[in-house]
Amino acid sequence: MSPPSKKFSPSKWSKRLVPILLIVLLFALVATLVIVALAILGLTPMSLIESNLI
């Protein structure tokens, strides 16, 4: 007797939702790293407000 398969068939909504979620997470990861980089360069929201850039 063969063991049960670990495969699953995604439902219609999860077929679209999962890639969207993964892309959103990837963007959030990149955004986090960009914020860190900007903070290192001294470009924080407070410094931009103080220099009248925003």
Add this chain to the structure above:
Amino acid sequence: MHYIPFLSTLVTFAFAGAVFSRYRYKKGKHLLFWGVGLVLYGLGTLSEVVMSFTFSPLMLRIWYLSGAMLTAAWLGQGTVFLLVRKRRVAPTLAAILIAISLAAFGLIMVAPITDAAASYQLNQAISAQYKAILVRNGMITLLTILLNTYGTITLVGGAIYSAFLFWRKQVLANRMAGNILIAAGALMPAMAGSFVKAGLTDWLYLSELIGVVLMFVGFLQATASKPVEKKTVVASSTH
């Protein structure tokens, strides 16, 4: 304000207990590093609880060392052990991480505390006050950035990559969902940490709680014992 880090501490130590319990019979190094990372996470939130009652230079140092410097990197190192198959890569990175962690410990323990400690406000978040109290030299700042960048990329990136693999192969739906939750959960304090660096300090405590809850649910989902959703009948007589 006090009860959020308190809840985070409870959830984090329960999570660490679950990970160490799994490590006891599975023995994967990834579980060991995740467990240590979660203990560091819990020490960070526990020091927030203590610091909401009284100021303590030692607690401030523990908070910065564990929460701001080491947690993400140790959790991420666990993911490196899980995903990187090349011999010696993960152990070498782990050795570097341990050496850097010890150096960070030494640097933080001797970092001077300023007179601003006298005006520490118990009702305000540590994240809003530590910059004026704890003197961080260039090396501490550099290590903080390196450790957090390494930890965030490996932990969040690793979880996204794993979820993508499970989705592409359409296997182990529970692990796919678990990894999505882990990635989302790990991003919460990472984003809040970035906001703190950018001067926005309010979001840290809540993000720590949401983050650890999401990661814990993700871990339980990914390690659930019944992953099978669809049984496919294999015609064994034809093979």
